[in-house]
Amino acid sequence: MIKICYSSLDGRVKEIKRIAWRVLIFAMLLMLISCSNSTNYAVSIKQIDCEGSTCNLRLEISEDGLSLPEFLITLDRPPIDGSDGIRIKGTEISLDLKEAGSHTIFVTLVDGKRFLSTPVSKEVIINLNPPDAPDLTWSLSQGELKLSLRSDSSDSVTDYRILVNNVLHSSTQGTFSFPVERDAHYVIQAFSVAGNIRSDPSILDLKLSEDFAPEVELTSVLPFTNGAVDITVVDDWDRTNDLSIKAFLEESNILLLFDGNRLIPEIPLPEGINTLVVRVADSSGNVTELKRELKTVRKTSVEIPELYIEEGTIRNARWTTPKGMVELQRYIEGEWITLSSHSSEEESSIIAKDSISEKGDLYRIVVNSDSEKLLPSIPVFAKESLFRRFSTEFISSFLGMDALLVGGNTYRFYGNIVVRDNTVMRVESGTSLTIPRGNTLLVSGVLDLEGWKDRIKVNPGGSSGTIEVTNNGVLIARSVDFNNSTVSIENAAVAVFEDCTLSGDLKISGARTVQIYNSHFSGDMEIENVRELLIHQSDFSGSSLVLSGLGRVSLSRSSLRFHSLEIVDSRLEAYESLFEAEGLFVQKTSHLLQTRGALIETEITVSGASSIHIEEPNLTGAVKIELRDLSRLSLQKDFEGSIEIVSDEKSAIKVF
Known part of the structure; x- marks a missing residue:
């Protein structure tokens, strides 16, 4: 019996082993099948924004599977299984949470009931309190x-x-x-x-039953520069075009015309204090009247601001100037850029490193005063350089290097000499330069003639060689006698003459800035396409002077004596200056303003929609003004009978 019993037990054990092996093999097959369908998914919540009870989620999934699985969303706890929560497809999800407070949102990738990723979560705060009423x-x-x-x-x-x-x-x-x-x-x-x-x-x-008077606001810069007065007009019911806007000067009845944004004087405002009256009326008859004093300054200062640049590890700017606000400017790519602004008590400024370049820099100061006009200072060129010093008499080339001509020496140029881009030719005081006839000193870099201690003489022996500044070159001449030289400036950056004399011809065709201070030029002159021409305490004489295509021209305390003087497509403001010409022609939309200046035996022809404004003139001999082709003359009443005026039917005369 025992044997049977054991024999019977033996058979059952064998049967159990066979079943266990079958289960193990089946489980392994299941694992293989599962592994064959597995993917490597990872999910992240890139962004979650909650507004009120609504939360918007943007999810990002990285996977190498064949299809995008579903997302399982649960609130405040991770999911128990694949059916626990809300199943959603797509990576942009919007949830509506009705309960205020702090919540944690869990996101899990699922396929059927299987989890494909571990849950990721973000905490949000739901505020269901309404915002304050606005x-x-x-x-x-x-x-x-x-x-x-x-x-x-x-x-x-x-x-x-x-x-x-x-x-x-x-x-x-x-x-x-x-x-x-x-x-x-x-x-x-x-x-x-x-x-x-x-x-x-x-x-x-x-x-909305009331109708109020228009609101008016005026903005202008003092002193007034004869540009325009900015005006803002607002009415409750009428549009600006439907309002009646009248503006005039109380003292002289000169009108200012409204262009939609500004009040533009029909003629230049007289010097001194002018009371501007502005009346604005709406369609209901409501009227607003405003008065504003406009101070016009035309007196120019005899003094010119002086700028000094101290070189070294730190570049320092110092200046002497009459009282006024000071702007330190640097010349950059055709423009004068303000580096810093200073009160009238300040006298120096350290120039920042980003305003210093290896090729050298040009600086000047501009002073703004309430009592008088001040012209800009003479520009100063500063460069840290190991100049090649020349002391031999004969020079045929600078070899493309920065050159220093030592003071007190005499130099003779052979052939055409070139001052190249980004190089400097600096000439010290007391030097004599001879450029033989037919030869040219061609400047596309910087020619700096510093004769302020002892005058520099160019062609003192009567030679008539040429100095030509071109290709954005710079000429700075201080206390230089050019004698019979020909000076030609074409497409230059800056040309400066201070305390200079020239008995040859001067031709300028294209420059950003030309400054002529305390100089005496005798010879024919032609200046065209200059954006800024500044002339102060200088005398010019010759056969003809042509000013054409000029932007801003200031003529201060100077005299122009020519047989023929033409102003073409230019705006010239002359202060305490003298004109003497057999024929003075103001043409092609030009504008000439003369204040407290002299007119001597001059016949003026104004044509081509040009204008001339004469204020407090000093008249000598017969002065005649003829107006043609839509041109305009404005003149003080006290001088109306002192000038012979002839006008065609299309032109206008304004007496104030």
């Missing part, structure tokens, strides 16, 4: 009602809404504008909105 301000302009909404809960506010007579409007900035009708009744409800939660309304009950 503060509401309103204004009426040109028949449009403008509303501005602002809530103390602005950090949580996503947009603002208004309900106007049952019409809903929305704005994220809280500004609204819409046309309204006079004498109409408007009930406006305004709301702050945070997500999908709206505040209590702010209510505005309007009956």
Whole structure:
């Protein structure tokens, strides 16, 4: 029996082993099948934004599977299995959470009931309290009602809404504008909105029956520079074009014309204090009147600001100047750029490293004064360089290097000498330079003639060689006698003459700035295409002078004596200066302003829609002005009978 019993037990054990092996093999097959279908997924919550009860999620998934699985979303706990939570497809999800407070959102990738990733989570705070009702301000302009909404809960506010007579409007900035009708009744409800939660309304009950006078605001720079006065006009019902706007000077009745934004004087304003009167009337007869004093300054200072540049490890600018606000400027790519501004008490400034270049820099100062006009200083060129010093008499080349011609020596150039781009030829005081006839000193870099201690003489023996400045070159000449030399400036950057004499011809064709101070030129002159021409305490004489295509021209305390003087397509302002010419021609939309200047035996022809303004002139001999082709003359009444005036029917004369 025992044997049977054991024999029987033996058989059952063998059967159990066979079943166990079968189960193990089946499980291994299942694992193989599972592994064959597995993927490597990873999910992350890139962004989550909650507004009110709504949370928007942007998910990112990295995977190498064949299809995008579903996302399982659970709140405040990770999922138990694949059916626990909300299943969603797509990477952009919107959830609506009804319970306020802190919540944790879990995201898991699933396939059927299988988890494909571990849960990732983000914590959010749900605020279901409504935002504060907005503060509401309103204004009426040109028949449009403008509303501005602002809530103390602005950090949580996503947009603002208004309900106007049952019409809903929305704005994220809280500004609204819409046309309204006079004498109409408007009930406006305004709301702050945070997500999908709206505040209590702010209510505005309007009956638009009143009509107020226009509001007027004037802005001008003092002293007035005869440009324009900025004006802002606002009326509650009328558009600007429908308003009546009149502006004039109380003392002289000179009109200022409204162009939509500015008041532009019909003629230059007289020197001194002028009272501007502005009257604006709307269609209902409401009138606003404003008065503003405009101070016009035309007196020029005898003094010129002086700038000094100290070289070294630190570049320092110092200046001496009459009282006024100072601007330190640097010449960069065709423009004078303000580096710093200083009060009248300041006398120096350290130049920042980013305003210093290896090729050298050009600086000047401009002074603004309430009492007089001051012309800019003489520009100063500064460069840290190991100059090649020349002391031998004969020079045929600078070899493309920075050159220093030592003071007190005599130099004779052989052939055409070139001062190349980014190089400097600096000449010290007391030097004599001879450029033989037919030869040229060609400057496309910087020619710096420093004769302020002892004058520099160019061609002292009567030679008539040429100095030509071109290709954005720079000429700075201080205390130089050019004698019979020919000076030609074409497409240059800056050309400066201070305390210079020239008995040859001067031709300038293209430059950003030309400054001629305390100089005496005798010979024919032609200056064209210069953006800024500044002349101070200088005398010019010769057969002809042509000024053409000039931007800003200031002629201060100077004299022009020529047989023929032409001003073409240019604007010239002359202060305390003298004109003497058999024929003075102002042509092609040019403008000539002369204040406290002298006219001697001069016949002036103004044509081509040009204008001339004469104020407090000193007249000697017969002076005649002829107007042609839509041109204009403005003249003080006291001098109307002292000048012979002839005009065609298309031109105009304004006496003030």
